[in-house]
Amino acid sequence: MRRLALAVALSVQLAACGGGDATPSDWIVLALTSSPTNLDPAIGLDESSQRLHQLIFSSLLRIDDSLRNVPDLATRFEMQDPQTYVAEIPPGVRFHDGREMTSEDVKASYDRIVNPPEGVVSLRRSAHADIGSIETPDAYTAVFKMKQPNASMLIHFASPWNCIYRAAKLKEDPRFPEKTILGTGAFKFGEYVKGSHWTGERFDGYFRKDRPYLDGYKAFFVKSNNVVTGIVGGQFDAEFRGRTPKESEQIVEGLKGNANVIEGPWVTNLLLTFNTQRKPFDDVRVRQALTLAIDRWAGSQALSKISVLKYVSGLMRPGYEYALPEAELVKLPGFGKDINKSREEAKKLLQEAGVSNLKIKLVNRAIGEPYTTGAIYAMDQWKRIGVETEHSQIETKLFFDAMKDGNFDVLVEFISDFADDPTAQFDKILTKKMSSQAASGHTDQKVEELFEKQARAVDPAERKKIVNELERYALTQAYSVPILWWQRIITNHKKVQGWEHQANHFTASDLVNVWLDE
Numbered sequence: 001m002r003r004l005a006l007a008v009a010l011s012v013q014l015a016a017c018g019g020g021d022a023t024p025s026d027w028i029v030l031a032l033t034s035s036p037t038n039l040d041p042a043i044g045l046d047e048s049s050q051r052l053h054q055l056i057f058s059s060l061l062r063i064d065d066s067l068r069n070v071p072d073l074a075t076r077f078e079m080q081d082p083q084t085y086v087a088e089i090p091p092g093v094r095f096h097d098g099r100e101m102t103s104e105d106v107k108a109s110y111d112r113i114v115n116p117p118e119g120v121v122s123l124r125r126s127a128h129a130d131i132g133s134i135e136t137p138d139a140y141t142a143v144f145k146m147k148q149p150n151a152s153m154l155i156h157f158a159s160p161w162n163c164i165y166r167a168a169k170l171k172e173d174p175r176f177p178e179k180t181i182l183g184t185g186a187f188k189f190g191e192y193v194k195g196s197h198w199t200g201e202r203f204d205g206y207f208r209k210d211r212p213y214l215d216g217y218k219a220f221f222v223k224s225n226n227v228v229t230g231i232v233g234g235q236f237d238a239e240f241r242g243r244t245p246k247e248s249e250q251i252v253e254g255l256k257g258n259a260n261v262i263e264g265p266w267v268t269n270l271l272l273t274f275n276t277q278r279k280p281f282d283d284v285r286v287r288q289a290l291t292l293a294i295d296r297w298a299g300s301q302a303l304s305k306i307s308v309l310k311y312v313s314g315l316m317r318p319g320y321e322y323a324l325p326e327a328e329l330v331k332l333p334g335f336g337k338d339i340n341k342s343r344e345e346a347k348k349l350l351q352e353a354g355v356s357n358l359k360i361k362l363v364n365r366a367i368g369e370p371y372t373t374g375a376i377y378a379m380d381q382w383k384r385i386g387v388e389t390e391h392s393q394i395e396t397k398l399f400f401d402a403m404k405d406g407n408f409d410v411l412v413e414f415i416s417d418f419a420d421d422p423t424a425q426f427d428k429i430l431t432k433k434m435s436s437q438a439a440s441g442h443t444d445q446k447v448e449e450l451f452e453k454q455a456r457a458v459d460p461a462e463r464k465k466i467v468n469e470l471e472r473y474a475l476t477q478a479y480s481v482p483i484l485w486w487q488r489i490i491t492n493h494k495k496v497q498g499w500e501h502q503a504n505h506f507t508a509s510d511l512v513n514v515w516l517d518e
Helices: 047-056 103-114 153-157 167-172 224-233 245-255 284-292 296-303 339-353 368-383 396-405 422-429 445-456 460-477
Strands: 027-032 061-063 069-071 076-081 084-088 131-138 141-146 187-193 197-202 216-221 259-274 309-311 359-365 388-394 410-416 480-493
Touching: 027 047, 027 224, 047 187, 047 197, 047 216, 069 153, 076 153, 084 153, 103 131, 103 141, 103 167, 153 422, 187 216, 224 245, 224 368, 224 480, 245 259, 245 480, 259 284, 259 368, 284 339, 284 460, 296 309, 296 368, 296 480, 309 368, 359 368, 359 396, 368 388, 368 410, 368 480, 388 396, 396 410, 410 422, 422 445, 422 460, 445 460
Parallel strands: 027 216, 359 388, 359 410
Antiparallel strands: 061 069, 076 084, 084 141, 131 141, 187 197, 197 216, 259 410, 259 480, 309 480
């Protein structure tokens, strides 16, 4: 167990990178399979950015291993009525520069999410659009007044992207978080060397007085295929995204009894998004043909042996109470079990649309697992109905730029969030008017209407009915369609103790309860 005394910490400007190369034995060494795309959690999309943000920032609520929201900064957080939420924070919570956090910091942070100032992007704006105002009756209480009821609001308050910033710094410069990393989390910022690594040291003023156990961490940005050899060779202690079944076996064999394997479901799927602003993908027949061509049931059996791609489901995670049951799912385009029948229908639809010799530009992230795996499978399936595909794999930042600018025919995307929730899972299938994360470019008002109805339905049975209707409609229109849902397999050296599996890779990254048992 680590000693609990911490060193006094100050926030560090990016320009003042220090820290050196030393990695003491009570530091954990992590592998990350991509570099962070940004420094500001408000515009974070990728896992590496969020994993590093979570080490430095705190939120009012957080998600536990059962995907329930529990306190983080807030000692009390309750819904007084469907349109009023009260958050209380304890005195003495400190930012890394030593300043006390108050309700004004909470208000400023959420105001920035809901009403971002000019020049600031807020990717979570749509999820928090129902927040009408935030009152601060005293220094340690924030009252959120809603414009209307929102069935998902408690989950949204636990979002790992809802980090608390210093209000005074935001007032000086609304884009302050893009330039300087200053939070209240368990670790203060050390140094960031682009393309190489990120470090952080234990924060003396952390509000949980007996945490963290670790003195610090050093996270290296490496190609995915170097993770296994790095863990086996002792260069890395852990990688918390997930490994394939074969890679897990290699680590277990290589560490010779010193490996620990934790496995479970994942609130993540691989998603194909069609650019409806480009012909012929504005034609529902073309989109349906491309989803009909994919044999998801056979793919599940084959790909799960070599990849994290495993489960067949629609837009909700399989096993989640709001997910469509299999008996209903198989009636939708692309989910039937007679693949020969589906492919004949696909060819007919392409012929009717006048694009029997369709050629596609498929844009993908330059991450092998499971993005390359899933794309190769989709291209193979499309080839069977006469479709040719150009596969373009690009670095993460360029990928998100292409998604934002609509520079693709079909995008290998994902539904991935920190908890099961229809509002979160549907975010990617909305119109751009409703969601900054929507990429297909469709303007379907029925999607908007059904989304709004489910978001306001506070009765679970009524909400499930609307969610199922929206899912059936959206999968039939095929603006975005899942390939398969993932299985998460974490395999690390057994000296890494205290980490809890969660069904997502965005939370459980703060290392607050982790220690090294040498």
